[in-house]
Amino acid sequence: MATFEATAETAAKNLESGRTLRELSDLVTPMAIRVAITLRIAQKIDVGRLTAEVLAADTGTDADVLERILLHLVTVGVLTRNERGEFGLTRIGEDMLVESGKAANPPWLDLNTVAGRAELTFTRLLDVARTGKVAYSAQYGTSFWDDLTRDTSSGTAFDLVMARGMERRIHEIAKAYDWGSLGTVVDVGGGNGTLLAGLLHAHPGLRGTVLDRHAEPALRTFKDAGLSERATAISGSFLKPLPPGAGGYILSRIQSDWNDADVRTILGHCRKAAEPQGKIIIIDEFATEEGVRCNSEDDLRMLVYYGGKERTMEQVRALATDVGLSVESLRAAADWTIMELVPTEL
Structure with missing residues (x-):
């Protein structure tokens, strides 16, 4: 309402x-x-x-x-x-x-950045409505994520924007869940390591790894925070198999950026890596109910940039069920939700 x-x-x-x-x-x-x-x-x-x-x-x-x-x-x-x-x-x-100070431009408005170019793909919204195809790929012949990987300055700006949103909520996220009980975590798509660094500061017994397009930004974050002995980062893609054996696999603000098939792939890789007793932890803002979006502008951005969507909890739960995961618990963390998933029998 x-x-x-x-x-x-x-x-x-x-x-x-x-x-x-x-x-x-x-x-x-x-x-x-x-x-x-x-x-x-x-x-x-x-x-x-x-x-x-x-x-x-x-x-x-x-x-x-x-x-x-x-x-x-x-x-x-x-x-x-x-x-x-x-x-x-x-x-x-x-x-x-x-x-980011007077020397920098707002990354979402600068037409020389990947994010700025992505905004121009809204001119293809009618084509998206008719074909369902991703506007960014149709306009530029490559995916948003591939462009972001190639353009390191845009990738850095993107990570900073994501990190700012995380910084406002990290205290609540860190205290809302017993992260220390996991022992080790992999922050899948963890950007510059802001989330993992916050969790490690709040839970001294925890160790972790960030997996993202480039490892260097997170490695710098951990070095600057004095966490290099407990945290590392590796370059990779969560559309491919993940390093196994961690106690938890974190997906923060990931699921809305991908279509249903890719979300199943990502969750499936997390499930395989977490077996037999690991957990998959989704940290996100969910649409409130079917057909109602928390942020309708961002929902359309997910659509034209990546073919993704702002999903409800039930939609995410259904995708998780498809790959043999069930919801163990739900916890509020600031204005986001922590969804804990565990492997089940397929």
Whole structure:
């Protein structure tokens, strides 16, 4: 019910603000913002390069075209412009500076990043509706994940975004489950090791390994945290067999990024590696009920980027049952849920 109430509240706010269907479906402003971010306009303005002519020279763009883009951003309240033709940043415009500090761009809006390019695949949403094919692969001829593996800077930015979400919840996750009883864990798709490092700090007897596209980011995290004696990382894919024998296999924010067949493959590899007594631990935010998504925007992103979806607990439980896993327990951890799975007879 809360989701429907939120939807009604959003609709009411749109009506109160006078936002029209045209404004809600506008592509001009989002693309102008993305171009400005990709060209690092905010950073250049912040250090004093202010006119369209100077900004165009710095960015290798046409001065007339760039000025027209920037003037639109003045119109919508992202930039200011004075009588000398110098552009400045509004409070909203300053948000273009703050993702990882002034030197970095918001990775989801920078068109030079994998995530930024992925946003453009929404122009294929009609094709997805008609064919069910993954938009990213159709547009670029490769998968989002393969691109992320090849583009190390985008991969690093992606891991940082994921880590920030984890950092807000790590304390609750660490205390909501007896991680120490597992002895050893493999954080499958564990990114830069933020989750595992937090668990190891909270449970001194625990040891662990991160498996992800590249091992180096997690290894740096463990070294900086003084955890290298208890934690390591290996490069690999969870679509292939996993290192066996750990007490637990963690899947954090993984299941929504893949289609049903791939989720079964991932869970199946976890089950095989965990046999006979290991556990599979899913840490995630689940859709509240069939047909209702916690975050409808992210649900559509999962669809066009990867062919995934925001799943309900029951949908995940059904996929787990298909590969011989059953739910042992469910625990709340901040606004996420810890789902403990154990192998059963197939």
